[in-house]
Ligand SMILES: Nc1ncnc2c1ncn2[C@@H]1O[C@H](COP(=O)(O)OP(=O)(O)OP(=O)(O)O)[C@@H](O)[C@H]1O
């Protein structure tokens with residue numbers, strides 16, 4: 001793998017909160033154009049790792065290299081402008097702003113934050129809303145959206161920042177099976193159209209097994225496994241720590257639908 005094929009390197013990252021080690025010497029690489037699933041039990045350190053990558057937290061040890069540049073500990077707005085955008089695990093749109101205005105926030109604070117004028121931000125935001133299927137709701141207040149639509153608005157806001165790397169934190173949580181299928185289609189589509197690399201935190205196992213090229217598993221802050229979905233579903237340590245019954249884990253993989 002040549003270094004230009006790699007968009008992100010997480011190198012030996014440790015993040016502590018007092019005595020609690022939320023991330024312990026975590027290392028992995030993400031290739032350009034790849035979808036990497038990040039899984040593990042509640043409290044495993046997944047969201048913390050996203051916060052380290054996006055500059056919300058400075059790691060106690062280790063480095064984050066993005067597009068060949070050491071971005072460790074840089075402030076979040078700078079990292080956003082370098083091309084990393086994240087959706088939040090808990091969706092919190094500005095309820096008294098319209099759907100379009102919410103998506104515009106992404107453009108105004110995104111990669112071209114300093115250059116982009118209002119009119120252009122509106123166009124960028126509208127394009128993102130179209131991609132996620134929310135363009136018909138652009139003038140509605142965000143408060144009126146249901147959970148699925150709010151999750152898609154989170155995605156549109158992140159896309160409006162025009163990232164190269166998209167971090168998705170449980171965008172499928174709380175959705176019904178049909179909404180999950182639709183969301184997976186949208187994620188595949190935006191990834192292809194925008195040439196994105198994606199890391200996806202997800203507990204909806206059949207979905208993350210289905211969409212991911214590779215999977216990294218965290219447990220008590222440590223990386224306990226990394227591999228293609230089939231390897232992960234068959235990994236005894238992962239089954240014990242997270243997936244439970246081997247038969248159930250294998251079922252996730254068998255349910256993979258190739259589209
Ligand atoms: N700001 C913080 N201050 C103190 N402890 C924190 C903070 N953020 C996270 N933690 C702790 O770090 C650990 C990892 O939390 P994190 O939110 O990263 O887990 P997660 O893998 O995203 O879990 P979930 O699947 O429930 O979202 C947990 O024990 C959590 O309580």
Ligand SMILES: [Mg+2]
Nearest residue numbers: 046047048089
């Ligand atoms: Mg989390």
